[in-house]
């Protein structure tokens with residue numbers, strides 16, 4: 641089986657590609673290696689992947705529709721795992737167009753490639769941020785998600801809608817995965833764990849938003865990857881008995897499905913910081929800040945549906961996961 645992984649040089653795409661190859665799949669990875677964060681980190685992940693025999697890389701921008709069409713035509717992909725995107729909530733406040741390009745134009749190009757080449761299953765990353773103003777916790781895929789608080793979240797919700805239309809019109813099986821705050825080794829420099837670790841090692845204060853009064857459902861990257869690989873061959877089927885009026889929002893009369901992928905164990909931001917302090921054996925200096933635009937106070941995933949489908953849902957303890965990240969960080973940046 642040949643699988644396309646978009647965003648293969650990214651944090652999740654790197655782990656994803658590695659695991660798929662370990663499982664015996666052939667992986668074609670694409671990425672435009674943009675400079676949203678340190679390109680050297682993307683290149684280092686890629687260099688490790690390129691040592692693997694069953695990995696083939698093409699540098700490609702998913703916004704370029706002709707190149708994407710060419711890629712799909714020259715490989716017959718059995719599955720597509722679409723992770724390339726412009727991530728980050730805060731960056732979307734200042735740079736909205738980057739999200740329209742990568743997340744909207746990029747997504748339609750991937751959908752078109754899947755449609756014209758009869759790909760058997762498209763799995764793509766959505767995000768917990770689609771829950772926006774929702775207050776009821778844990779967040780369920782049966783809750784309405786019509787009130788995003790950032791353009792990033794709006795593009796992720798748009799991806800789900802666009803995918804539904806392709807599932808309906810062209811019977812393209814699509815599975816959208818709402819990832820909840822992913823962390824782990826080789827993680828992103830724009831995310832809290834990386835920024836805090838770096839600042840603490842430099843003896844600098846860390847910016848703690850909403851004075852630390854926030855909780856996040858931190859999800860370890862191996863659990864994300866473990867969930868995705870179990871879903872590769874769980875191809876959604878059209879449910880003829882489904883109607884809008886019955887109210888199920890995560891499935892459809894089309895071959896379409898949405899799952900939450902989160903730990904289901906929200907952690908207070910201050911407890912997360914304590915886990916970093918323990919791993920580093922350094923006390924953090926806190927720079928207490930107000931709430932940021934586009935941020936939400938807390939997230940918690942209801943993963944019952946995921947568990948019932950694949951017999952697994954994320955469960956790694958934050959203390960363990962943070963230690964894995966810190967160990968990686970110290971060895972990677974030892975020079």
Ligand SMILES: NC(=O)c1ccc[n+]([C@@H]2O[C@H](COP(=O)([O-])OP(=O)(O)OC[C@H]3O[C@@H](n4cnc5c(N)ncnc54)[C@H](O)[C@@H]3O)[C@@H](O)[C@H]2O)c1
Nearest residue numbers: 647649650651652671672674701702724725765819821822
């Ligand atoms: N990390 C998280 O906490 C989290 C949470 C929810 C959802 N997600 C989603 O998961 C996916 C992967 O996230 P990540 O944390 O690995 O981010 P990442 O930025 O590390 O990886 C994304 C990769 O996509 C590439 N890319 C971006 N635009 C591209 C384009 N136009 N063409 C080709 N490649 C492009 C980037 O260069 C990058 O290597 C994204 O869709 C993100 O929105 C991540």
